[in-house]
Amino acid sequence: MTARHLISLDDLTDDDLHWITARGASFSAGLIPQERPLDSAVVGVYFRKTSTRTRTAFSAGAQRLGGQIVSFGPDDLQLNTGETSEDTGEVFSRMLDVLVARTSGDPAELRGWAGQDRMAVVNAMSADEHPTQALADLTTLLRQFGRIEGLRVLYVGEGNNTAAALALALSRFPGTVLELRTPPGYGLAPEVRERVAAAAARTGARVTELHHMDGQQGGFDAVYTSRWQTTGTSKPDPDWREVFRPFTVTAGLWEHSPDAVFMHDLPAHRGEEVEPEVLDGPRSIAFDQAANKMYSAMAVLEWCRRDAADDDTVTGTAGKAAAR
CATH class of the missing domain: 3.40.50.1370 (Aspartate/ornithine carbamoyltransferase)
Known part of the structure; x- marks a missing residue:
């Protein structure tokens, strides 16, 4: 073998x-x-x-x-x-x-x-990448929706190794839509964007990245976030939390996506990247995601x-x- x-x-x-x-x-x-x-x-x-x-x-x-x-x-x-x-x-x-x-x-x-x-x-x-996290995410989405093709996912937070892996994975499935909302200066690495774009061009997936929280369209199947302080890393900007604060996942994101589930790779810091009522609320499947x-x-x-x-x-x- x-x-x-x-x-x-x-x-x-x-x-x-x-x-x-x-x-x-x-x-x-x-x-x-x-x-x-x-x-x-x-x-x-x-x-x-x-x-x-x-x-x-x-x-x-x-x-x-x-x-x-x-x-x-x-x-x-x-x-x-x-x-x-x-x-x-x-x-x-x-x-x-x-x-x-x-x-x-x-x-x-x-x-x-x-x-x-x-x-x-x-x-x-x-x-640069957390591949086994993305595979757990795909498993969770398949369990939840019975398909991955055509799903619409909103990711809010740092363009870290979890976000990179999620983009690399979802772009491999036809018709998927991934919208990343990442703080300015903390987006996906350029080489990751290139790899994602190549995969999306082949499959017909659509991946976009914006560095603000304005003009949200809604209609998402899942809203995903990750811890702001990625394991084993630090940020050189002492005021980085102020840059990240508008990217907290709040209950308001469900106004235009009422049926969306909430996902988080954990560990979570309630009150930073996500409000407690979202992580612990009825739309959260974060702990099912962890089990998967x-x-x-x-x-x-x-x-x-x-x-x-x-x-x-x-x-x-x-x-x-x-x-x-």
Whole structure:
């Protein structure tokens, strides 16, 4: 078996993306019989940065699929005593079947570790992209609406790694509309915008980005936000909170989108990026979204370990059957 890596959403073909999303939705809906596709597999979980959902999702998901876990904290490896990253990756690849890692923020280290086909490498968040978060988001949208094609999503907040991954993912589905409202100076990176534009041109999706909250049109299926202070980062502008304040998600956004659900990648800071009555209100599916991170992680782990010829066992039709 040749290991498959997930460092960026660009590593997935359209079929891969649809397969993982549908499989995650089927796991979430309880449609897949108890199986142990990771039986005898050893999954390394290595986090240098804090994590609640991603670390728990992959750890619990691997064990539910029959895998064994080896967990590493930020101070556990000989990297701290001067061993090279290359040597560490070489050792990992001779002992582990899958490595789920959140490292320095630069994906280059993960790419280096993925330069072999014995051990699959999964990016559990880098500075530029959070691919497994986007896969959990797609799983949640599929469960909620029974489809992703044609959905309209409003994202409000920083153009961070969550926003980048969301844009890269939704632009791969025909007819989707993603409107990003990001503070001036805190939008998507130019290279991300280029990749998103290329995908949207191919699929017919529409992705726009504005740096103000004026002229909202409504009609959205989902409103999404993310923590203003992205994990492991800081902002050089001491007055950045004043720039962000108009981008708080308030109940007023539902005036023109009354049926929209609310999504948040968590952790949340009530009173900053979102009002408490929104996060804790009846339209919020943020904690279902968090739970789906485990089911999506299970799909990712299974994809990493499956032969490509087996991937047609779960199709978009199966994913639609997993809708609420």
